[in-house]
Amino acid sequence: MTDAAELHMPTVPPSLSAKVVGSFAYLTIRDRLPTILTKAVDSIHRNKDKFFEQYGEEGLRAEKAAIGLLSKLRNEMQTDKPVLALSDELEDADAWNRYLQRHEGLQGDQGDPVSWFTSPWLYVECYMYRRIQEALWLNPPISGYDVFNEAKTQSFFQSQRAVMALCTYLEGLRKNMGELPDNQLLEHFGTLLKVSLWGNKCDLSISAGQENSQKVSPIDSLADLQPFILVDDSSSVWSALVSGRDQHGPGRVDIVLDNAGFELITDLVLADFLVSSGLALTVRFHGKSMPWFVSDVTAKDFQWTIQQTMAANHMWMSKSGVQWQRYVREGAWTYHDHPFWTQPHQFCDMASDAADLYAGLQGAHLVLFKGDLNYRKLTGDLDWEPTTGFAAALQGFAPAPLCSLRTLKANVQVGLRPGQAEELAARRPDWMTCGEYAVVQFHGPRSDP
Numbered sequence: 264m265t266d267a268a269e270l271h272m273p274t275v276p277p278s279l280s281a282k283v284v285g286s287f288a289y290l291t292i293r294d295r296l297p298t299i300l301t302k303a304v305d306s307i308h309r310n311k312d313k314f315f316e317q318y319g320e321e322g323l324r325a326e327k328a329a330i331g332l333l334s335k336l337r338n339e340m341q342t343d344k345p346v347l348a349l350s351d352e353l354e355d356a357d358a359w360n361r362y363l364q365r366h367e368g369l370q371g372d373q374g375d376p377v378s379w380f381t382s383p384w385l386y387v388e389c390y391m392y393r394r395i396q397e398a399l400w401l402n403p404p405i406s407g408y409d410v411f412n413e414a415k416t417q418s419f420f421q422s423q424r425a426v427m428a429l430c431t432y433l434e435g436l437r438k439n440m441g442e443l444p445d446n447q448l449l450e451h452f453g454t455l456l457k458v459s460l461w462g463n464k465c466d467l468s469i470s471a472g473q474e475n476s477q478k479v480s481p482i483d484s485l486a487d488l489q490p491f492i493l494v495d496d497s498s499s500v501w502s503a504l505v506s507g508r509d510q511h512g513p514g515r516v517d518i519v520l521d522n523a524g525f526e527l528i529t530d531l532v533l534a535d536f537l538v539s540s541g542l543a544l545t546v547r548f549h550g551k552s553m554p555w556f557v558s559d560v561t562a563k564d565f566q567w568t569i570q571q572t573m574a575a576n577h578m579w580m581s582k583s584g585v586q587w588q589r590y591v592r593e594g595a596w597t598y599h600d601h602p603f604w605t606q607p608h609q610f611c612d613m614a615s616d617a618a619d620l621y622a623g624l625q626g627a628h629l630v631l632f633k634g635d636l637n638y639r640k641l642t643g644d645l646d647w648e649p650t651t652g653f654a655a656a657l658q659g660f661a662p663a664p665l666c667s668l669r670t671l672k673a674n675v676q677v678g679l680r681p682g683q684a685e686e687l688a689a690r691r692p693d694w695m696t697c698g699e700y701a702v703v704q705f706h707g708p709r710s711d712p
């Protein structure tokens with residue numbers, strides 16, 4: 264039997280967990296997740312009158328019952344109760360309950376129940392958002408209410424100047440896109456890739472829902488932000504795109520989305536550039552099938568954002584919105600929300616637990632993964648040494664050439680140079696979680712499951 268050392272594969276470290284008292288996972292579950300739950304309760308309570316107007320007494324009953332379930336959830340978390348099986352009939356409930364049994368088996372040997380402060384952080388954090396969905400689903404007629412909607416729309420409205428600047432930049436490109444030589448396309452690609460990267464700073468789950476929007480033109484700040492990019496593989500991303508185009512003609516780029524609001528605009532602008540420049544024929548957007556991690560994109564957010572951009576009282580914003588609506592109508596852009604993206608699995612499980620999704624991603628020339636949660640799932644949310652190779656941390660997940668565009672908000676990071684983590688820690692002890700640093704991390708080879 265060839266052991267890990269012979270394969271030069273690092274031994275797989277433990278999952279990040281609140282078991283480590285004082286760790287970022289511990290502080291998240293002790294402090295930030297209860298705050299997010301409290302804001303969810305407040306959001307439902309603030310809409311009580313609206314529910315009554317819309318649904319009468321049934322609306323009041325549902326409001327009260329949903330708040331009761333979320334308060335119970337918060338108590339279970341704060342008193343480290345065992346994780347409970349889901350009781351709703353949503354299509355993914357079985358997959359979630361099977362995953363719980365898997366963990367009960369794993370932890371059963373050590374006698375620990377599967378609970379908030381003893382199980383993997385990735386699992387229990389995802390589970391919390393799925394329990395929020397259960398609390399709403401169990402209480403029609405408010406099942407479709409998005410407890411995070413106000414926070415997401417606020418992030419959009421408070422970033423309008425930055426959105427206008429981006430759409431103006433895009434309009435400037437559109438004028439002579441057809442004549443731009445590759446070296447100029449490369450320059451604009453690099454700009455819009457980095458704008459999409461830093462759009463990820465606008466995430467509400469790190470701030471537990473505090474206001475977090477983009478105030479100024481993001482293009483003007485790229486040069487100042489460049490030193491904060493710890494791994495910059497953008498030239499490899501460009502090569503993957505251009506070699507695909509030159510060998511097979513423009514292909515498909517998949518963008519696994521993260522946050523709504525300003526970040527989504529940066530992704531739509533990048534996608535517009537990819538298609539209008541001929542670097543890609545189509546773009547597939549992957550969003551979430553339920554409200555997730557406070558600010559993640561749902562189908563409703565995706566459509567709403569395009570509608571809002573179309574309706575903007577700004578020439579280049581509305582022109583962009585019209586163009587984006589046309590891409591959707593013509594099929595150049597498609598939106599997908601596979602249940603796997605709102606399950607707790609590490610991405611190295613995808614080939615076995617969501618073979619259809621893995622096979623789908625294999626059709627892409629390039630897959631862009633936005634944000635921190637996707638990075639945590641790409642690397643399994645394991646306590647890797649920072650110098651571990653990105654390829655090793657992917658543990659075989661490689662459906663297509665892929666790139667993570669991520670601002671660091673959790674204490675998992677791989678692919679750094681020897682000594683780089685130590686330098687960063689000396690400069691900024693919370694470098695992995697402060698949201699000031701980022702990576703553009705690429706992995707080229709594909710691997711069949």
Ligand SMILES: O=P(O)(O)OC[C@@]1(O)O[C@H](CO)[C@@H](O)[C@@H]1O
Binds near residue numbers: 463635
């Ligand atoms: O995926 P995003 O939106 O970039 O960030 C989400 C996230 O990393 O932010 C929090 C900070 O640790 C975590 O709760 C969560 O995983």
Ligand SMILES: [Mn+2]
Binds near residue numbers: 468
């Ligand atoms: Mn997010």
